Amino acid sequence: MEVKIHIYDVTNTPSERANSVIMTVNNLTRDVGGVFHGAVEICGKEWSFGFCESGSGVYACLPKLNPAYTYRETIEMGKTDIGMKQLNAILRKMREEWQGNTYDLLGRNCCHFCEEFCKELGLGPIPAWINRFAYGAESAVTAVQSTYDTMMWLGEAISQTWTNTFNCMLPEDPASESDELMLEARRKAKIAEQAKLREAEEVRKLDSSAQRA
DSSP states (O other): OEEEEEEEEESSSSSSHHHHHHHHHHHHHTOOOOOOOEEEEEEEEEEEEEEEEEEEEEEETTTOOTTTSEEEEEEEEEOOOOOHHHHHHHHHHHHHHHHHGBTTTTBBBBHHHHHHHHHHHOOOOGGGGGSSSHHHHHHTTOOOHHHHHHHHHHHHHHEEEHHHHOOOOSSSSGOOHHHHHHHHHHHHHHHHHHHHHHHHHHHHHHHHHHHHH
């Protein structure tokens, strides 16, 4: 089975300031590390990890079509020798281990999940630049409190995106999830994304009214 990692820019947070900062960082520092979302594709589905208040943070969507982020590029990781039964066992185990409320921008994010998933598949390591931002920032926060505050602010913005769009419910047999369920999950996520945009527009109007006053 072919395995790929899809990389996205994290530019759909509710904070326009956060989006601008992240895109600037990603465009300037792609090879040394930006703020990226990662997901592993296997058997026609894309698997990743995100924040939610309860339950597993592991979810699936159609490859390259995660509505919460902006697709950037794909990295070929090679072929795994595991079978479907073993794949299902790995996914069930990781769904238990990767709970949504344990998500942390620096210490336990979607790129950490991709790294662990590829390891379970007998592949890797993933390219270091994908998660270099988190590793570098985690080291920096021990010395610079302002860096920590900035990272926490970005983390809250990214987590808020997941609060608004995390609607992918998985069946007992994760790897054999039907296309209908995948499309339904995508539809729900799109509805949540539209609601987020309407909310952002209302905030913008209120800010504009307050400035005129």
